[in-house]
Every structure is written in structure tokens, then in C-alpha cells.
Amino acid sequence: MDAATLEVLLATQPDAPRRGFNAVRTTGIYCRDGCAGRPRAHNVTRFATTVAAEAAGYRPCLLCRPDRLPASASSPHEVVERALILISAGALDEETEEGLASRVGVTARHLRRLFQDHVGATPAFVARxxxxHFARRLLDETDLRMIDVAAASGFASVRQMNRVMRDVFRFTPAELRARRRQRDRLVADGGLRLRVPFDGALAFEELLAYLAPRAIPGVEVIADGAYRRTTSTHGEPGVIEVSRADDHHLLVVAHLPAWTxxxxxxxxxxxxxGLDAPTAEDTPLVDDALLGPLVARQPGLRAPGAWDQFETAVRVFLGQQVTVAGATTLAGRLVEALGRPVAGLEPLGLTHVFPAASDLAEASVERLRAIGMPEARARALREFARAYVDGRVRLDPATPLDEATQALEALPGVGPWTAQLIALRAMGLRDAFPAGDLGLRRNAARWVGEDAPLDGARLEAMAEAWRPHRALAALHLWFSGRVDAGG
Incomplete structure (x- = not known):
């Protein structure tokens, strides 16, 4: 649809979303804006998301391929957004809508109603x-067998995948693979290669610069513009590599023992x-007197999250009252003491899989002290692991910030800085803000023209204006001083 036709459509459908997809009633397909197709405006229904168009019975256009765009995990409704984040993390792969509803604090019936109102589809349909869409990308870009595509995409069987793919795309997986364009296919030169799409700008190199000094020795390596790490698949080790493919995709190379x-x-x-997180340019922070210039200097920054919530929370714990370099050293010693060795990856700098929470929960205080931790902190770290194992603490990205920090601060050795940084990094809560962080206090002082670091309470008060995007505000403040703090 060209721009002129879109303006006619928006004029005749005032409630239609300006950013969205065009479903053509006469053909039964939906397209992205700019598609070469030229439907008449009166035959088009506008949808905000691909899943809403599919739930209404439309299939993606084979020409403009709207299904290749990243799905949004955001919503103006807080409960819906929390549920979408959980679904994008695989929440409905193993639990029911009732379980998902319980995690976000509503009934299943109410959650389905909210999803119909705000998403245009049920939670189960979103998960399907x-x-x-993940299976379609594997069919396009890899030569995996159908049984492996089904397993890698979370389907219980090839038969189930065939049924769902026919419902969504009107073609079977075999027919879709036969239709793939040659330029979509990635030639493997070791490992399975897959492009991961994102929307908007991404300061990937800057995120690597943030993660590099915090990389856990033996588990993570950042070098040559790529992030590499060990993984565990059903108890067997693997390796994931991530680099930039182009302005709209990351390239993931997976070396895994199984694709499930x-x-x-x-x-x-x-x-x-942070591929599903907003950038500051898309928030009111861009107009803030203090942060606006920082956002302009560093576009595309996203709040980094966690590969594994428990692992990142432990990394934050180890950063208490020590430098970033000191915390990294402690993390390496912890991995060497309690992690599972991995053979054959030493040339990559990868030697271990990060310790399981149960291993850390069962470790003796003496063993933790041996890596260089004070006794009180060793006991606190072990208690945190035990609380995580028995469910007293859940690092759930759907948990409201106040509830998450209260649960964390109820544990010994966890203060506001630790709780807020765990909420920011491990849980991905977008309004988390560790106001007591020395790097934030120092950099904020610099930008308001003061020499001494700001008082934490004063910075906390300033940050009220940055809600609900304080995590992004923290990231821009850290980067304004080249990321010399922040756990």
C-alpha cells in the first residue's frame, strides 16, 4: 500500500493504528506498509500487530513478508504487557493460560478478555x-529436518506443526520451504545460523562495550565484535555466538547438542x-532537559537484560562493594569452583557452564569464602540461591517492581542497590533504578555542573521525572561516563 492510499485509509478509519499492518478482505492476506500491492482503501482493515491480523483469519503476504518483522512484546496495558513478556519467554510452552494469569495476578477469563481488547487474540493464540513464525524463519534460513524444525520451535510433533503452519500461512512447512527465496537461506559454515530481527536502531557495539568488562570468565567471551557463551541443553553443553548481521538483524550461530x-x-x-525493549528515542526521555542531550549523543541504546536471570543476579551479588573488575574476578573463581567444566572450547576462552542454582545453594560457606568473599556475603549469596531454589524469590519479568524489590530486600545482604540492579539486569524491569550507584551519582553530578557525586536521595528524586523508563535513564547516565560502574 502506498502512502497516499494509507492516508485515505487512516482518514476513513480514524481508530486505525498509524503504525500497523493492512489486511485485504478480498484476498485474505495482510501486508506491511510499502508493499507493492495496491488494494483499494475500502477493502482494507488496519491491524496493530501481525498476531491480530492472523487471529482475524488473514495470512501474511508472500511478497512483503510481514511475518519477518519482530513481534512486539509491548502494550499500553500493564497486565497485558507483563503477560506478553512472559509469553515471549516461552511461558505457554509448558503451562496453561490459567497458570499465566496467576503469574500476572488476574483470572484466566479476565486475561483472555484483556488480550482480546488490547491484542486482538488470546494468549494461547499469541504463543501459537x-x-x-519461528518455524517459518527456520524453514527459510536453515536446512534442518522437519522433525528438528518442529522441536526447535516448541511444537510437540511434526503433525502439530503442519496443522498450525497451514492455519497461519495457508501452506504446509514443506510447501513453505520450497517457496523460500535463495537469499533467505544462510549457508552454514559451522553451527546453525539464524538472523534475529529487531525494530529501530540498536547500539550493538556499545552494548558489547557494557557487557565486556562484566563477562563471566570461562562462561562468556566478547571479542572481534561478537558475544559468545556456553549453554546447557538437557544437561549437555553448547555454544551460542551473537554478532551484528545488518542494521535490522543480529546473527546467531548455535552449536547445540539438540535443537529443542x-x-x-x-x-x-x-x-x-534488549531487542524487544524501547529505545530512549521512543520515550519522553528524549525531551528531558538532562537526558535529552545524552540520548542524542548515543542513539539506539537499549537496557541490556540477562541470558539467565539467576546467573545475572549472582553476578550483581558479586559486585557488592567492589569494582566491576573485582566482581568479574570473583565470578570467574565461582565458576571455576562450582561450574561444570566443558572440554574442547578452550581456544574460544570458554571452559565452564555457569553453576546451577542448586549447586550454589548446597555449597559450603567455606567454599564460597575461598573465592575471596567475606563470610557475611558468602552466607547471603548462599541464602539467595536457596531462596531462588525453593521459590521464595522469583526473578520473574512479570513481577511489579515494588513487589520484586521488597522480596529481594527481605533477604540478608540485599539492600536497595542490589535489589534495583537485579530488577534492572536480571529481571528486565524497565523502571528499575539503582539510585545509590556511584557511577550514576558521579555522572549525574557532572551533567548538572557539580563536582561531588550527587546524594542518592537527590538522584532518586530527580529520577521520578523519568518514570516509567528509569532503566533507560540509568543506561544513558552510565554511558555518559563510559560505563565505569553499575555492577
Whole structure:
């Protein structure tokens, strides 16, 4: 649809979203803006998301391929957004809508009603669409067998995948693979290669610069413009590599013993690099007197998340009252003491899988002290691991910020800085803000023209104006001083 036709459509459908997809009633397909197709405006219904168009019975256009765009995990309704974040992390792969509703604090019936009102589809349909679109990308870009595509995409069987793919795309997986364009296919030169799409700008190199000094020795390596790490698939080790493919995709190379966790591993990549999080340019921060100039200097920054919530929370714990370099050293010693060794990856700098929460919960205080931790902090770290294992603490991205920080601060050795930084990095809560962080206080002082670091309470008061995007505000403040703090 060209721009002129779109303006006619928006004029005749005042409630239609300006950013969205065009579903053509006469053909039964939906397209992205700018598609070469030229439908008449009166035959078009506008949808905000691909899943809403699919739930209404439309299939994606084979020409403009709207299904290749990243699905949004955002919504103006807080409960819906929290549920979408959980679904994008695979929440409905193993639990029911009732379980999902319980996690966001509503009944299943109310959650379905909210989804119909704000998304245009049920939670179960959103999860089904997630699996179908991931399978379509595997069919386009890899030569995996159908049984492996089904397993990697979260389907219980090839038969189930065939049924869902026919419902969504009107073609079977075999027919879709036969139709793929040659330029979509990635030639493997070791490992399975997959492009991961994102919308808008992404300061990928800057995120690598943030993650590099915090990389856990033996588990993570950042070198030559790429992030590499060990993984565990059903107890067997693997390796994931992430680099920039182009302005709209990251390239993931997966070396895994099985493909059954691939859809979740790609979700972890999205979470780690904030691919579904907003940039400050898309928020009121861009107009803030203090942050606006910082946003202009560093476009495309996204709040980095966690590959594994427990792992990142432990990394934050180790950063208490020490430098970033000191915390990294402690993390390496912890991995060497309690992690599972991985053979054959030493040339990459990868030697271990990060310790399981149960291993850390069962470790003796003496063993934790041996890595260089004071006794009180060793006990606190072990208690945190035990609380995580028995469910007293859940690092759930759908948890409201106040509830999350209260639960964390109820544990010994966890203060506001630790709780807020765990909420920011491990849980991906977008309004988390560790106001007591020395780097934030120092950099904020610089930008308001003062020499001494700001008082934490004063910075906390200033940050009220940055809600609900304080995590992004923290990131821009850290980067304004070249990321010399922040755990």
C-alpha cells in the first residue's frame, strides 16, 4: 500500500493504528506498509500487530513478508504487557493460560478478555503464532529436518506443526520451504545460523562495550565484535555466538547438542540485547532537559537484560562493594569452583557452564569464602540461591517492581542497590533504578555542573521525572561516563 492510499485509509478509519499492518478482505492476506500491492482503501482493515491480523483469519503476504518483522512484546496495558513478556519467554510452552494469569495476578477469563481488547487474540493464540513464525524463519534460513524444525520451535510433533503452519500461512512447512527465496537461506559454515530481527536502531557495539568488562570468565567471551557463551541443553553443553548481521538483524550461530531449546535460546538473545525493549528515542526521555542531550549523543541504546536471570543476579551479588573488575574476578573463581567444566572450547576462552542454582545453594560457606568473599556475603549469596531454589524469590519479568524489590530486600545482604540492579539486569524491569550507584551519582553530578557525586536521595528524586523508563535513564547516565560502574 502506498502512502497516499494509507492516508485515505487512516482518514476513513480514524481508530486505525498509524503504525500497523493492512489486511485485504478480498484476498485474505495482510501486508506491511510499502508493499507493492495496491488494494483499494475500502477493502482494507488496519491491524496493530501481525498476531491480530492472523487471529482475524488473514495470512501474511508472500511478497512483503510481514511475518519477518519482530513481534512486539509491548502494550499500553500493564497486565497485558507483563503477560506478553512472559509469553515471549516461552511461558505457554509448558503451562496453561490459567497458570499465566496467576503469574500476572488476574483470572484466566479476565486475561483472555484483556488480550482480546488490547491484542486482538488470546494468549494461547499469541504463543501459537510465536512458534509458527519461528518455524517459518527456520524453514527459510536453515536446512534442518522437519522433525528438528518442529522441536526447535516448541511444537510437540511434526503433525502439530503442519496443522498450525497451514492455519497461519495457508501452506504446509514443506510447501513453505520450497517457496523460500535463495537469499533467505544462510549457508552454514559451522553451527546453525539464524538472523534475529529487531525494530529501530540498536547500539550493538556499545552494548558489547557494557557487557565486556562484566563477562563471566570461562562462561562468556566478547571479542572481534561478537558475544559468545556456553549453554546447557538437557544437561549437555553448547555454544551460542551473537554478532551484528545488518542494521535490522543480529546473527546467531548455535552449536547445540539438540535443537529443542533453540526458540528459547533465541528468546534469551533478544532479552540479553534488549531487542524487544524501547529505545530512549521512543520515550519522553528524549525531551528531558538532562537526558535529552545524552540520548542524542548515543542513539539506539537499549537496557541490556540477562541470558539467565539467576546467573545475572549472582553476578550483581558479586559486585557488592567492589569494582566491576573485582566482581568479574570473583565470578570467574565461582565458576571455576562450582561450574561444570566443558572440554574442547578452550581456544574460544570458554571452559565452564555457569553453576546451577542448586549447586550454589548446597555449597559450603567455606567454599564460597575461598573465592575471596567475606563470610557475611558468602552466607547471603548462599541464602539467595536457596531462596531462588525453593521459590521464595522469583526473578520473574512479570513481577511489579515494588513487589520484586521488597522480596529481594527481605533477604540478608540485599539492600536497595542490589535489589534495583537485579530488577534492572536480571529481571528486565524497565523502571528499575539503582539510585545509590556511584557511577550514576558521579555522572549525574557532572551533567548538572557539580563536582561531588550527587546524594542518592537527590538522584532518586530527580529520577521520578523519568518514570516509567528509569532503566533507560540509568543506561544513558552510565554511558555518559563510559560505563565505569553499575555492577
Amino acid at each position: 503464532s510465536r512458534r509458527a 531449546t533453540l526458540i528459547d535460546d533465541v528468546g534469551r538473545v533478544r532479552r540479553l540485547f
